[in-house]
Structure formats: C-alpha cells, structure tokens
Amino acid sequence: MGKIRVLDESLVSLISAGEVIENPASIVKELIENSLDANATNIDIRIEKGGIDSITVSDNGEGILKEDCPVVTIRHSTSKIASRDDIERIMTYGFRGEALASIAAVADLEVTTRHKDEEIGSCIKSRAGQIPDITDATRPQGTTVDVRNLFSTIPARRKHLAEPRVESQRVLAAIMKHAIVRNDVGFRFLRDEKTVFDCPSNQTPQERIRALLGPDVADNLIEVNYSNRIVIKGFVTNPIISRGNRGREFFSIRKRPISDPSLERVVETAYSSLLMRGRYPIFVLDIELEPEKVDPNVHPTKKEVRVQDFDLIRETLGFVITNVLLDIKPAVRSESLEYLVESEMVEQEETSIFPDADSARAEGRALLLEETMLVEPVPSNVAELDIKEIGRILNILGQVSMVYIVIATENGLVIVDQHAAHERILYEKLKKQVSEGNAMVQELLEPIVLRLGVSEAERVLGLGETLEKLGYSIASFGGNEILISTLPEILGKRASENEMLALVDRILELGEGLAMNEFMDDLVRLTACHAAIRSGQKIGHEEARRLIAELFATEGKYHCAHGRPTIIRISKEELDKRFGRTGPDAIARFRARHRL
Numbered sequence: 001m002g003k004i005r006v007l008d009e010s011l012v013s014l015i016s017a018g019e020v021i022e023n024p025a026s027i028v029k030e031l032i033e034n035s036l037d038a039n040a041t042n043i044d045i046r047i048e049k050g051g052i053d054s055i056t057v058s059d060n061g062e063g064i065l066k067e068d069c070p071v072v073t074i075r076h077s078t079s080k081i082a083s084r085d086d087i088e089r090i091m092t093y094g095f096r097g098e099a100l101a102s103i104a105a106v107a108d109l110e111v112t113t114r115h116k117d118e119e120i121g122s123c124i125k126s127r128a129g130q131i132p133d134i135t136d137a138t139r140p141q142g143t144t145v146d147v148r149n150l151f152s153t154i155p156a157r158r159k160h161l162a163e164p165r166v167e168s169q170r171v172l173a174a175i176m177k178h179a180i181v182r183n184d185v186g187f188r189f190l191r192d193e194k195t196v197f198d199c200p201s202n203q204t205p206q207e208r209i210r211a212l213l214g215p216d217v218a219d220n221l222i223e224v225n226y227s228n229r230i231v232i233k234g235f236v237t238n239p240i241i242s243r244g245n246r247g248r249e250f251f252s253i254r255k256r257p258i259s260d261p262s263l264e265r266v267v268e269t270a271y272s273s274l275l276m277r278g279r280y281p282i283f284v285l286d287i288e289l290e291p292e293k294v295d296p297n298v299h300p301t302k303k304e305v306r307v308q309d310f311d312l313i314r315e316t317l318g319f320v321i322t323n324v325l326l327d328i329k330p331a332v333r334s335e336s337l338e339y340l341v342e343s344e345m346v347e348q349e350e351t352s353i354f355p356d357a358d359s360a361r362a363e364g365r366a367l368l369l370e371e372t373m374l375v376e377p378v379p380s381n382v383a384e385l386d387i388k389e390i391g392r393i394l395n396i397l398g399q400v401s402m403v404y405i406v407i408a409t410e411n412g413l414v415i416v417d418q419h420a421a422h423e424r425i426l427y428e429k430l431k432k433q434v435s436e437g438n439a440m441v442q443e444l445l446e447p448i449v450l451r452l453g454v455s456e457a458e459r460v461l462g463l464g465e466t467l468e469k470l471g472y473s474i475a476s477f478g479g480n481e482i483l484i485s486t487l488p489e490i491l492g493k494r495a496s497e498n499e500m501l502a503l504v505d506r507i508l509e510l511g512e513g514l515a516m517n518e519f520m521d522d523l524v525r526l527t528a529c530h531a532a533i534r535s536g537q538k539i540g541h542e543e544a545r546r547l548i549a550e551l552f553a554t555e556g557k558y559h560c561a562h563g564r565p566t567i568i569r570i571s572k573e574e575l576d577k578r579f580g581r582t583g584p585d586a587i588a589r590f591r592a593r594h595r596l
C-alpha cells in the first residue's frame with residue numbers, strides 16, 4: 001500500500017486555519033477587518049484571559065443577509081469578490097473568505113447579526129469543527145462575533161499560546177494598528193471587563209493619537225503631507241521622544257496596516273542622527289497609491305503587502321521624512337534630547353531660597369554661598385542631629401538647585417539631598433516588604449514592551465523569579481522583546497518605557513556572581529534609586545516636610561542606599577567661624593581694630 005493519502009476536508013481546513021489563526025490577536029485582527037469591510041462606525045472588542053477564554057467583537061456595520069448565513073463559515077465563501085477584475089481593484093481588507101471558516105475550525109464560534117435591510121436577525125452557532133446551527137435572533141443592525149475556547153480541541157496548539165497577559169498585549173497591539181489609522185471609526189477595547197481605551201468615532205487624527213499614544217506623543221507631532229505620484233500622510237514626532245522598540249511605528253497603505261521592515265528602516269535611517277542607538281522613532285504614516293498596485297493577499301496572514309514600484313515608495317518616503325526632520329530646530333540634538341527624555345519632569349527655571357536671589361546672583365553672592373556650603377559640609381556633626389531639633393523648628397527655607405532642601409534650625413542650617421533622602425526611605429520600605437514576602441505591586445494598564453539584545457532578554461527572563469519577589473512581572477514577548485506587566489508599587493509613577501530600559505540596563509550590570517541575598521539587596525537598592533525623586537525635580541514645602549519626617553523615621557537616615565550622605569549640617573559655630581565672628585581671625589581683627 002502506498003504512503004500518500006489525500007487528507008480529508010476537515011483536516012485540510014484545520015491545517016490552513018493554522019496559517020490564519022496563530023493566536024487571539026490574529027482572530028481579533030480578522031474580526032476587526034470584517035467589521036471595517038461592513039462599514040461599521042463603531043467596533044467594540046472584549047477579551048477575557050488574553051482572548052484564550054473569549055473574544056467578542058461587535059459592530060454596527062451592515063450585517064449579514066439571512067440567506068448568506070449558512071455559508072459564512074465555509075472556506076472560500078466571501079461576499080467581497082465576484083470576478084477576476086475585482087481582484088485587481090480590491091479595496092476591502094480581506095476577500096479570501098477564510099477567516100470565519102478558520103476560526104470555526106479551531107474554536108467555538110457564535111455570530112449574531114442583522115442585516116440593515118432585514119427585520120429579523122440570525123444567530124450562527126458552531127462548535128469547533130462541527131456544522132453550524134442557525135436560528136433567528138433579534139439585534140440592532142450589525143454583527144457580533146463571539147469566539148470561545150480557542151484551540152480547545154487542539155491541545156498542541158493551545159499549549160503554544162503564551163500567558164494571558166502576553167496574548168492580551170498582542171491583541172492590544174493588533175487593535176492599535178487599525179484604530180490608529182481609522183480615526184473615523186470608534187474603537188472600544190475591554191480587557192477582563194476593564195476598559196483599556198474608548199475612542200469615539202470621527203476623531204481627528206491628532207485626537208486619536210492622543211487617546212492611544214498619550215499626550216507626550218500628541219504634543220510632539222510633526223505633520224507629514226506629501227502628495228505626488230505617491231501620497232504620504234500622517235505624523236512623525238519630534239525626536240525628543242522616542243521608543244526602545246518598533247512598537248510605535250505605524251505604517252498603512254490606504255489605511256490597511258502593514259509592517260514592512262524595509263519601509264521601517266527608511267524612516268529609522270532618516271532619524272538616525274537624531275536618536276541614540278537602540279531608540280526608535282514614533283510615527284503614524286499612511287501611504288496611498290492606486291489600488292491596482294496593492295496586492296494585499298499575497299502573504300497568508302496579510303502582514304506584508306506586495307506593492308509594485310516599491311523602490312519608488314521607499315525613495316519617496318526617505319526623501320519626505322528627511323525633509324520634514326530638517327525643519328526641526330537644529331538646537332535639538334541628541335545629547336540634550338536624551339537628557340529631556342531621561343528626566344521626564346525637567347523644569348528649566350531654578351528656584352532659590354533667597355528672596356532677592358536675582359540681585360544676589362548678579363553680584364555673584366549666591367554662587368559664593370553655595371560653593372561654601374558644598375565645600376565645607378560638616379558630616380561629623382551629623383550624628384547629633386535628631387528629629388527633635390529638626391522637628392521643633394522645621395523651618396524649611398526652600399530648595400536650592402532643585403536638589404537640596406535647606407532648613408534653618410535653632411543652631412544653624414541643615415541641608416538634605418532630596419534624592420538621597422527619598423532613596424533611603426524607599427529602600428527601607430521595599431526591603432521590609434520583600435523580606436516579609438509581600439511586595440506591593442502596581443498593575444500596569446498597558447504593559448510595557450521592551451526590545452533588548454537577544455542575550456539580554458534571556459538574562460532578564462532568567463532573573464524573572466527573583467524580580468517577581470520585588471513586584472516585577474516579566475514575560476517573554478517573543479524574539480528579544482520582554483513584556484513587563486507589573487512593577488513594584490513604589491516605581492509606579494515612573495512606569496515609562498525609557499525608565500524601564502534604563503533600569504533593565506542597570507539590573508543587567510549587577511554582579512552576576514553575587515550571592516542571592518546580596519543580589520536581592522542590590523535589586524532593592526536599584527529599584528529604590530529609580531523610584532526616588534530625582535534631582536532637578538521641584539518639590540513644594542509640604543512635600544519637603546513629609547520627606548524629612550519620613551527620612552527621620554528610617555533606620556539609616558544619614559545615608560542613602562548607596563552610602564552617600566542624605567543630610568549635612570552647618571552649625572551656627574561653623575557659620576560664625578566662616579564669617580570671621582569667632583576664632584583666631586576674629587581675635588586678630590579685634591586686636592587690629594582696637595590697636596591692641
């Protein structure tokens with residue numbers, strides 16, 4: 001007997017389903033595209049457990065005709081194409097008629113729909129791989145597709161799915177790709193019943209970007225509007241903001257999201273002199289060209305669009321973006337840029353504790369005074385200082401150079417380094433939590449994805465268990481990307497990609513050969529350091545007061561977690577001495593004046 005057999009139809013559909021349906025994100029993508037093809041103006045997406053348990057996509061589109069219902073889950077059934085000519089001019093997102101059939105092959109599927117021209121709707125119910133059951137249903141115009149128990153009948157595939165938080169991040173990325181360019185359509189996304197975003201229909205492109213990418217991006221947009229044989233429209237951003245991965249590079253061709261490495265590289269090259277190594281630009285660009293030139297169904301999952309004249313597109317894109325960036329103020333260059341990026345709360349103007357600071361500075365007095373204080377700290381006296389002294393007369397004079405808090409006490413001056421002090425407070429707090437095994441955790445609404453070097457990603461993941469004890473949840477996001485979904489609570493405010501990249505870099509620098517407890521202590525130190533108020537951050541009186549009170553409640557109040565002093569004191573005696581009121585100089589002067 002020969003070895004070759006013809007596969008039966010259900011097996012064939014399973015295999016080909018695998019090409020379209022990799023994970024919940026690929027289902028969501030197909031369903032969104034169907035809704036857009038049906039001219040929906042609002043699309044509502046809900047997932048449970050990363051979409052592994054359930055995915056529901058509802059729209060207010062045209063709906064499906066009753067007579068069409070029996071065939072929607074059959075392979076190669078589509079309403080979007082009738083003739084060869086149509087293939088050439090296709091304007092819809094998909095026309096191979098494969099998505100619903102593929103989903104039905106690997107999951108339980110329920111489609112509830114009512115066509116705009118019909119009174120009675122339909123409900124198509126299909127259990128993984130079985131013939132669907134169709135009944136009447138009531139529903140406003142539109143379609144709801146409900147997908148449950150993904151891969152429940154194919155354990156091998158189910159095992160391949162990542163943890164829910166990783167899958168849900170992929171779903172979010174898939175939705176973003178569409179939502180960012182289709183600002184005309186309302187998109188709502190709920191994850192485990194929590195709203196991740198809710199964008200109304202008919203937003204301006206800028207409003208949509210603000211809603212999805214945040215104010216930092218929205219405030220730094222540079223419009224691109226080029227129209228010739230090829231039309232390129234959208235936004236790039238001022239290089240003062242950037243990302244550590246390609247997650248904010250959005251390309252579309254006629255509003256159909258695509259990811260094409262060669263196009264990405266063109267824009268990255270245009271930015272290359274403006275960004276640090278390892279940083280990626282943020283942009284949302286749509287390219288338009290005649291529909292004949294786009295063949296969207298070449299790649300089985302339609303990630304890549306094959307386009308004629310691709311070289312021309314690349315050239316034009318490079319030219320357009322380079323020109324747009326030339327207009328940016330030349331003063332803005334990488335060094336100062338990085339500075340801005342690193343310390344997010346930079347405030348340029350300095351505050352001074354002295355009421356007549358400006359005139360004093362003009363005469364060089366303030367400068368002298370600051371130098372004197374810095375050069376001559378009196379750390380040996382510090383041990384005498386206690387909360388009673390500081391508590392009784394906590395006369396905070398102000399903040400110098402946005403880093404030192406200056407306090408007048410009964411007997412001189414006390415100067416606190418705000419960063420060092422806060423680091424000490426947080427270090428002791430986190431250390432206690434970790435040793436008691438209950439680190440406070442902050443869940444991130446939108447997890448952070450970082451692109452690292454290959455071996456780096458592996459090393460960080462290898463530290464996963466240790467990091468978990470501090471409150472970091474880190475998972476692989478595929479390739480050399482990692483996904484951070486929770487952070488130690490004390491770091492919550494600093495949950496930005498830049499911060500996390502810097503932190504991960506430093507975590508990897510920690511001695512690998514260290515004993516476990518030492519390593520843990522280093523991690524706690526590092527976390528505290530990153531979470532602490534930075535120098536350069538303005539703080540108010542009340543905040544300063546609280547900081548000092550908390551500092552005095554710590555055990556090692558005189559030093560930060562790294563051993564630098566948190567407080568220095570300049571006693572009245574020291575001041576007297578320096579002003580020549582006491583000491584040998586004063587006696588000599590007294591003598592001279594009185595000719596003794």
Ligand code: ADP
Pocket residue numbers: 030034035038059061062063064072077078079080094095096097098099100101142143
């Ligand atoms: P394709 O999108 O390639 O045509 P699908 O399997 O995704 O194939 O969908 C099959 C058909 O089901 C579509 O051609 C369309 O007629 C109908 N359909 C699917 N989803 C929707 C929807 N949300 N609204 C209206 N019709 C839909």
Ligand code: MG
Pocket residue numbers: 030033034094095097098099100
């Ligand atoms: Mg489709």
